[in-house]
Amino acid sequence: MAAVGPLARVARLGSSICRNHRLILNRSSQRRGIASCIDPAHGLTDEQKEFQKVAFDFAANEMAPHMAEWDQKEIFPVETMRKAAQLGFGGIYVQPDVGGSGLSRLDTSVIFEALSTGCVSTTAYISIHNMCAWMIDTFGNNEQREKFCPDLCSMEKFASYCLTEPGSGSDAASLLTSAQRKGDHYILNGSKAFISGGGDTDVYVVMCRTGSKGPKGISCVVVEKGTLGLSFGKKEQKVGWNSQPTRAVIFEDCAVPVTNRLGEEGQGFSIAMKGLNGGRINIASCSLGAAHACVQLARDHLLVRKQFGETLSNNQFLQFKLAEMATKLVASRLLVREAATALQENRSDAVSLCSMAKLFATDECFNICNQALQMHGGYGYLKDYAVQQFVRDIRVHQILEGTNEVMRMIISRNLLTES
Structure with a gap:
């Protein structure tokens, strides 16, 4: 797919990093180039190699030097992620008309692999954010896309994906969070567990039950931070992924406009x-x-x-x-x-x-x-x-x-x- 958007513009300017980039990974490691047999640039187009260089450069200079501190102090590196968004990493496979980079899934994989050499935890959150932005871009109407996607692609606002519940992990179709329609609003009640970014993010893409049991009774709504009835649990203490907060997301008579539903009722699963x-x-x-x-x-x-x-x-x-x-x-x-x-x-x-x-x-x-x-x-x-x-x-x-x-x-x- 032809490159467009902010990432393409950066890539075409070229990156200061060379193919044999050197990673700032720990204090004692002597820096050496990549062995050719594991070179992640093999098989990529020239354009993809440019995206990859930009991502490796950002990982080495903006992420790796801070990786340990973000982990130990549990810092959510908002400003660093916004710098990444300036390179087009906030909406990599979102369409360009709403601020995305319009790249392919393969391009996206190449970028996330490179960024993760600098900090896995931060990159993993960026990947979740990208998934949420793509869901709104793909299943939202024009009004929803124009409302949410530009701020997500710039990372002026951040997104969280809300599917898992305390009683439904792998069995996601059994989720219990309810959304009863009253006029032009859904009234949400229930909770979501293990939500990356929970409490610190601005947009929550929520799977909730608008119909009967099973997957066909599930719909998808976008809940904005600050909505009355939306609250959060304590920050979880985790083994890893410490540069991104994880909390329960709780809905107590939380009124969400019907206009925030993505797709049709029953399409959420x-x-x-x-x-x-x-x-x-x-x-x-x-x-x-x-x-x-x-x-x-x-x-x-x-x-x-x-x-x-x-x-x-x-x-x-x-x-x-x-x-x-x-x-x-x-x-x-x-x-x-x-x-x-x-x-x-x-x-x-x-x-x-x-x-x-x-x-x-x-x-x-x-x-x-x-x-x-x-x-x-x-x-x-x-x-x-x-x-x-x-x-x-x-x-x-x-x-x-x-x-x-x-x-x-x-x-x-x-x-x-x-x-």
Whole structure:
């Protein structure tokens, strides 16, 4: 897809970063270029390489130096994200007429992978924000698109995705948050759990029950911060993802205009699932970035750390482990990019491939990061070293956007029902 919008303008100006960019990942790592066998630029068009350079440059200069501080102090880096939005990262696959960059799913995957080398937690929130903006852009009418999308694409306002409830995680179709219509408003009652950005964001894309039990009784409404009856739970204390707040979102006789409904009544579950197909690619891409960074961190550590009179890079067992890590990284990347292409082309295998990519990449990339920590020995367990934060931040990727157990259900159902 031809590039347009703010990201394209930045890309065409060129980036100061070269292909052999160097990542600012921890205090002790010696900087080295990317090994050619894991170079994430392989197979990309010249235009995509420019997007990637812009994202890597931003990750290295604006995110990585602050990654540890954001994690330890639990800072939601609003101004940094707004800088990212100036590059077009606030609405990457939103249409240009409402401020988006109009790029493809593959372009988006490339960008999120690069940004995640600087901070997984912040990039993962940006990916959720992008998913919400896309849902409004795709399923909203012109008035809704013009009302919400420009501020979301500029990140003047931030968005949260509200599907999960305390009693319905993987079984999302059983959600209980109700929306009873009274005149020109819906009255919402219920709560959502584990909402990224909850309490700090401005726009909540909420799945609620307007009809009978099951998926066909679910609708999607946009709830704006400040609406009477909207409140938030305590800030959750998490293992990772600490640069983005997570809270319960609570509705108590919360009156939302019917004009804020996306699509028709009963269409909400379908909208939610279509959003999640892209969300699964996005979160898998964030895992790729973490794994890519950790392969490089592990390599750098093996080249300088000495034991028994020689560097660890001379240990054949560790050489083989590093080779396996690199192989799994590239295999994961290829699957994610294939799934992104299938989703962009609306292919019949897109849902299954998105599930496969999410399952495989988040599992394997976590294993890569965990192995990198092991290679660092005791140093890997210190917060002075970035590898431990990558491990903590991507562990949740195996759970959210549909658990990896649910991904297996989706894939097997497709295999067993297709004739």
